Amino acid sequence: MPNPDSAQTQTAKLPHRLIRPIGAYTLSGLAIHQELLLTLDRTRGYLLQVNPKTDGTTLLNTQQAAAFEEATGLALWEGKLYIARHHQVLTATLEDLTPTPLLSLPYLIDSIAVWQQTLYISSQKAGYIFIYDRDSHDLITKLPLPGIGVASIAVWGDYLWAVDQTEQTLFCLDRATGEQIFSVLTPFAGPTGVAVLPETTPDRGTVWVTYADDEAYVRDDPNNPDFPYQLTFRDRTFIHPLHYHYRPDERYAVSNRFRVEMIYAEEIEPLDEVQLGPFEWRIAFPADTLRQRVKSVEPIGHPFTEVEVNGQRVAVFKFDSLSGHDRHLFGWRAVLEVQGIKYQVTPRLVEGGPALPDDLQTRYLVDDDELAMDNPLILAAAETAVGRETNLLRKVLSIRNYVYDRLSYGIRPAIDTPDIVIERGIGSCGEYVGLLLALCRLNGIACRTVGRYKCPPHAEQINQPLVPEFNHVWIEFYVPDVGWLPMESNVDDIQDGGPYPTRFFMGLPWYHMEMAKEVPFERVHFAPADVEKEIKIGNLALNHVRFRILEEMPPV
Known part of the structure; x- marks a missing residue:
């Protein structure tokens, strides 16, 4: 039986929100210790203890940082740390953080997980998850990696969990056979570590995931008055809860849900001189799908009537005439709930x-x-x-x-x-x-x-x-x-x-907006109808599209 003090058996519920550890550059590897998170900053060699309630960050290995540099994997079992670094698995205790070699592989090691007497070691270079006996260091078997990228792994009970950095995907595997039970998309790119909350099951749950990549930003350059701004890059790293819900009978799994405001508006400003009679301008609404729900739609700038075409809702804006001097701004504001989806077919x-x-x-x-x-x-x-x-x-x-x-x-x-x-x-x-x-x-x-x-x-x-x-x-x-x-x-x-x-x-992330299935997204009807063949929408108006993420919610 697992030690009741081990990381995997803690039952405290962790708060679910995005965490930005202070002073972190490139987080990689993750473990749960009581109500705290342990993670590695592989750039600095820091072993960080993070309080998810406050973002409070404590540097644990103040004397051993150099020994942890470029480490990419972290696991915790019965008070002992297991670290993946280059070709080696290292061990240390929470009381003495001086790492010592445990075993070596001919391949570059990406991640490490521990469950009872078993070590799980992932290597993209080899293409496998190697399974070793924790005491004898004998190779038991190996399982093929489920994706093509670098995978970080964790174990809970009968299940092996892997997040693939390139695939942006969490895989749930049978830890004995490697058979894939389901997969689900992560809400961010660049996952680099995973830790499983206690009693997590394949049906639904939450796992913590670390992310690390670069982001572009504009910085001030006070020494260059002619060009006072520069485009440059900086590290972007954080910890975030991945919520999922797997529905095997319906063959799909969904992940983090977001309430999003979408605005679509047209600004009429004809490029050429026109003189037209009555016309209708139709703009389809976002579609209702398994991963996307339209919660409300309201007009912008001009009222519309709503019609249904082939099962899709469409806004109809009516105008009496259009000349080269007319200006109009009209469209809709929709509030959607969207989530990642991955079909298990x-x-x-x-x-x-x-x-x-x-x-x-x-x-x-x-x-x-x-x-x-x-x-x-x-x-x-x-x-x-x-x-x-x-x-x-x-x-x-x-x-x-x-x-x-x-x-x-x-x-x-x-x-x-x-x-x-x-x-x-x-x-x-x-x-x-x-x-x-x-x-x-x-x-x-x-x-x-x-x-x-x-x-x-x-x-x-x-x-x-x-x-x-x-x-x-x-x-x-x-x-x-x-x-x-x-x-x-x-x-x-x-x-x-x-x-x-x-x-x-067979998958879409949360940020795709599904529009106008079975109908044209946008169409203009003029009277007489033959005028439509001579006029292009792009010559009449300029569109404006804007989003706003209102909140994050668990998947439905």
């Missing part, structure tokens, strides 16, 4: 599934958006992308990886057709989407464009105005008997030739 689950329904074939296997699906280059790419694969889920992933191999991301002033994009080798998110749609549809996979905007992913900036630089689109693909599943367009294309993370394959 496996290739085995979809093997031998039913055929795609006829109505979806008619709507989502056709070239309805200049997808060049009859172009020989695209036809050949569709065949090459899947090879001999027959499983629907693996086919979609193969197509995604093929597109990532062929394209690099770049902003373009206009969206070209997939045949031009694949020859050029550079595409915007919309051009990634076009190529993904074409290749999937040619392989019998129903898919559609989704998206519109992302809230800037600064979950710690509560009640601050946040303005996105660009709009954004991704896709959803349909799996019979399962439903529509999301897949990012270009964001997981992070390195030439792969491997590519699967964080946003």
Whole structure:
């Protein structure tokens, strides 16, 4: 039985909020000791004790900091510390913090976890979690890492928990077999450590996670009067609770939820002289989905009436006329509750599934958006992308990886057709989407464009105005008997030739805003109707988009 004084058996409830330890630069590794947190600052070699109620930070290893420099993993069991540093596992006690070597591996060690008589050691270089006997140091077995990045690990009971820095994902594994039970997205990028609260189960719970990365900021430069401001970077590190809820019967898991205000407004200022009669300006609301709920919508600047089109709510703004001298500001303010979602669907689950329904074939296997699906280059790419694969889920992933191999991301002033994009080798998110749609549809996979905007992913900036630089689109693909599943367009294309993370394959983070499914996001209707063909929305108005994170809440 575990020692009742060990870190894993403490039952005190920790407060759940973001913690910024004083003086910390790069946090890595995490453990729970009574009602306090222990973590490493690998830049300074500090072992820090953090009070989560006050952010109070105590430096414990005042005499041994040099011995802890570049340490990346931390575990605590029965008063003894286990530290991962370079190729070694070191040990120390809370009374004597002088580390001594315990065992070495030929691979770089990233993290360490302890449960009773067992050591768990993760190494991205090796691609495994090695399991050793704590006393004899004999290798018992090894389990494959669940992601492609550096993983930090922790153990509670029958479960092994891993946060992957590249995947931005928490994995829950069976600690005996390594079988993945579920995975869920972290609300921030760059997780570097994990500690499991007592009695945590796969159904729902909270784990503490450390994060570390760089952020850009503008600093004053008083010595340069001509250019008094400089763009530079600084360390950004903190501890934050990851809340999750796994619903195995519905095959998805959700993580931290945020209440977000979104404002979308159009400022009418025609570029050319116009003289038009009555017109309607329609702007769709955000959609209600498993991960996103619209709590309220109110008009900005001009009243609207609400209609429903294909199950989606749409605001209709009516105007009597429009001339070149008219100016209007109108739109809506919506309050949403959004959370991260990761669908738990496996290739085995979809093997031998039913055929795609006829109505979806008619709507989502056709070239309805200049997808060049009859172009020989695209036809050949569709065949090459899947090879001999027959499983629907693996086919979609193969197509995604093929597109990532062929394209690099770049902003373009206009969206070209997939045949031009694949020859050029550079595409915007919309051009990634076009190529993904074409290749999937040619392989019998129903898919559609989704998206519109992302809230800037600064979950710690509560009640601050946040303005996105660009709009954004991704896709959803349909799996019979399962439903529509999301897949990012270009964001997981992070390195030439792969491997590519699967964080946003069947998953979306909290900051994606799902807009206007099954309907155009924005459309203008003029009288007479033939005028619509001659007028572009971009020549009539300038849009304004702004977000504000109102509060953080546990997932639903």
